[in-house]
Amino acid sequence: MSSSDLIMYEEEFQRIDEELVSLKNSANASVVFLVDKNGQLIASVGDTQDVDTTSLASLTAGNIAATGGIAKLLGEEEFTILFHEGAKDNINISLIGSRIILAVVFDSRSSIGLVRLRVKKSTEKLAQIFDDISDKSDKDKAEGKLDDSPFNEISDDDIDSLFR
């Protein structure tokens, strides 16, 4: 089970954040976010104050999972891009590698053509960062426990305290 855990470090998190900001600006998007396929939000940039990003992340992953299921039934490996068009806002959802989802929310100040073009460029860079992350956590795992692991001295009391 642990082999699929995702561990994010400061350095890579910064790189991801920078790439998302640059994508948001170059695509004229309002919000850009990354979600793990299991529904966990990894990072988001843009006008997110009024957006419930946690729910958005979970539903985006559910959406990808459902369309992935449809694809398999139809004999496709996966639908790599999803696009939903609204009266005001639109969302473009695509995959980075096999486990990360990239979503770009944009309105009439941008266009689907521009968004797709910019997404394509960013996808390569983001894929590289996630490769680096998994190399790094593989290495950490091979070397044993992480030094500053929050789990080192965890006790039943700590867990109890969450439910007080």
Add this chain to the structure above:
Amino acid sequence: MSFINYSSKEINCKIVYYGPGLCGKTANLQFIYKKTAPDKKGKLISLATETERTLFFDFLPLALGDIKGFKVRFHLYTVPGQVFYAASRKLILKGCDGIIFVADSQVERAEANIESLDDLAFNLEEHGFDLNTMPFTLQYNKRDLPNVVPSDEMDQMLNNRGVPWFDCVAVDGTGVFETLKDSARQVILELKKNY
């Protein structure tokens, strides 16, 4: 799979409530939602049919507090129980860290419980998980009803592995947090083993 973020100091875990249709999975989430302080919970999202049967999943994010400076978040999901939603059920198990199996204690649901548990083990295997080793908690729900199977018989039917189990009345909250807390404990201890 859990997501540990050293940059934002967060640990995210996914717990899935599984069980036959109408056993009380959604009721568990509704009670947890009702009793959790606003600053510790997100929206309860239910993708349900018009008759309030779960169609795809319910989702409730909880941020209960900190452990060693890390914010611990639990994402709770339920699956749709009806037989014909098998495909959706399987999707939701992807990447889960812990399972809570909600059994319906009523005599006439005994078979449905066993079928659902078999279905769970099978679906987990498809994702490469093993129900015999992963964090797993049992809940015997609807103990308030008159026609229930005694708890020790429930245990004999469902609990080969001898995991912690809880008598529960999800609609009034009896046992709901006890069940969740046990699952959270198992999930965190599993993480501790690995990191």
